[in-house]
Amino acid sequence: MEKYSDLITFIRQLYRTPTAHLPLHAPTFEQRDKDYVMDAIDSTFVSSVGEYVNRFEQDLAAFTGAARAVATVNGTCALQTALKLVGVESNDEVITQPLTFVATANAIAHLGAAPVFVDVDKDTMGLSPDALETWLKENTEVKAKAKVKTKNSQPQPYPQPQYQPVFNKHTGRRIAAILPMHTFGHPCRIEQIVAIAKAWSIPVVEDAAEAIGSWSRQTHCGLFGDLGILSFNGNKTITCGGGGAILTRDNTLAARAKHLTTTAKIPHPWEFDHDEIGYNYRLPNLNAALACAQLERLPDILKQKREIARAYQAFFAFRDWGQFMAEPHDTQSNYWLCTIALADRAARDALLEATNNAGVMTRPAWNLMPDLAMYAACVSGSLDNARWLQDRIINLPSSVRS
Template identity: 50%
Template sequence: MTVIDSTISFIKEQYKSQNFIPLHVPHFGGNEKKYLLETIDSTFVSSVGAYVDQFEIMMQGITQTQKAVAVVNGTAGIQVALRLAGVVKGDEVITQALTFIATANAIVYNGAIPVFVDVDLDTMGLSPTALEQFLVENAELREDGAYNKNTGKKISACLPMHTFGFPVHMDALLAVCTTWKIALIEDAAESLGSLYKGKPTGSLGKLGVFSFNGNKIVTSGGGGAIVTNDVSLGAKGKYLTTTAKVPHAYEFVHDEVGYNFRMPNLNAALACAQLEQLDNFLDNKRKLAKEYESFFAANGINFRTETPETKANYWLMCVELENKVERDLFLETTNANGVMTRPIWQLMYRLPMYAHCQKDAQHNAEFLEERIVNIPSSVR
């Protein structure tokens, strides 16, 4: 029996099934149906309702932040967070090319331009060393911030992503961004429940954004949240995502361009029931990660684990294969035998709409692109 065959058998044993095993499925074992029925009975099923308020309170507690804003999805959350951080049309935003496409798309939705800087091998997230090197070589610091010497454009924000729930090296990234007067916004879409030096991801930058899509560790079907410790900034986010409507007893008054990005109360009801189970989900995922780690270590395959001083939520677990040939064989064989596996994302600058964007050498990102494979990671 080959290592891949053993892997297939092991995963099917973990999930107690010989049928098709998806990459990540939601688990509804709490108050989901109860809260949804209460919402329907209340008739408040759209963007106003008790569960929207409750969801925001729960997210403030979980992320240890001062303000949370419920939004329709994580992509919309990043778009608004960048605007709140001061990103305007024509600005540049530094991010990683090794990410889900929503990260880059949200930058463009603001009329800004992505700049791709390499990741670290250990976190698979934006590298502070690569960021500092890029800025030293390509930027100049002016009174009002950093400017790209090649394009003349202002570098308004830095947008690291906590890949698969593994926190980036936040202290070092924050230090570089502070020196260069660049706002740091965390793409924490995948990292709900992850900790960096005891602090929740999403709480360390100027703003953080989470996703509650159907494949996330906690889902509301569709939904997202912006979190921040700047209460006034959070209030501005709430205002912008509710069509920039000025409060009035009956008049429709809007004083700037806003967004209809509000999370419906139905989705918030589902999210609240899911958040109540977050600790249990995290415990189950860590147990599965330990089982995977032991199995793959015995079979000579590198199972990715959390870095020192962090606690990962292990949203999507992954292995690192020897090379692209081994990766492709692993992907082909597992999927053909009813075990869903997926490669890491194609690097953003390989896509036609981002091929023109400035980037650095991307040695680590390209190394990981050829080797990382996600394996089934449901809470079981």
């Protein structure tokens, strides 16, 4: 169709790539990236101990405004650890959204807990505070603290968070956390979500895997809840091949995060003493070297990505067949993946076929989590908005131009 030909031509002109394959989101590297990696190699500290790991954590905390950042091997491990830190245990439930990458639900399942899927807002594509509040009112009850027995009798080296026990009155399971995700870098209505969570005394962990450099008002995504996480996978805004991080304003939680992700080893010059079952989730120094170099380039990367987003927005301002998904009000999105919404699934599929056949990579939204076999039996609310978006949205090429 001619309208899709116009879009393909526009994207190729935008990226100054008239014929070659255009990826959805490719990383870019400069000499500094290579220099830092070679310096880490020359130091021989290439595993989980090294100055680049410490430097990356300090630089990331400074950029985001976190009290501390704890670097991990990937975002999924960061998310699993963060959920454990707020007390999620086996047989609990965690409220999250159906429109997300599978790692969000997997991190819950890794702890033996079950996700509960609550609808998203159409404009943010993230967890809807209205749907959240409605679901809590209709499906939960609060039980007295004295009636709840701790599931883990093992002594802990750090104090555990204390929250009012809220239970799903249909399944009998405890609602242990709320886990919103900032979809494609657009901040969800996180302040409203946190306010609801506080009213119900439920902890919040933010999946900000896609949202490095995204802000709601003056606060970086990942710093509204008890803990937040970031991802530095190869397709993210900045990358170190893999990599993730836990963000928090709470120094006690940060200390416990670092302890738990470094095999719960008690610091000592030579003794190997561990005081609980921990994880080997520490980011290697070799990856951290690349992360440090990428983080130094982040302001310029974000500037370029906003320029690309503005170009797409201007293109679709004069097209009635596609709506550009702009950053929500009072937020600043990193525009990790520029996204449009079409009229229906047929139009979506036609555009996907036309662009990919032309060597311009586009992709639809993820399959909704309750549509996956392993999560089909999980509790779900009404998912009208999530299904509306799944039928319509497409991600466009969003790489930084080299």
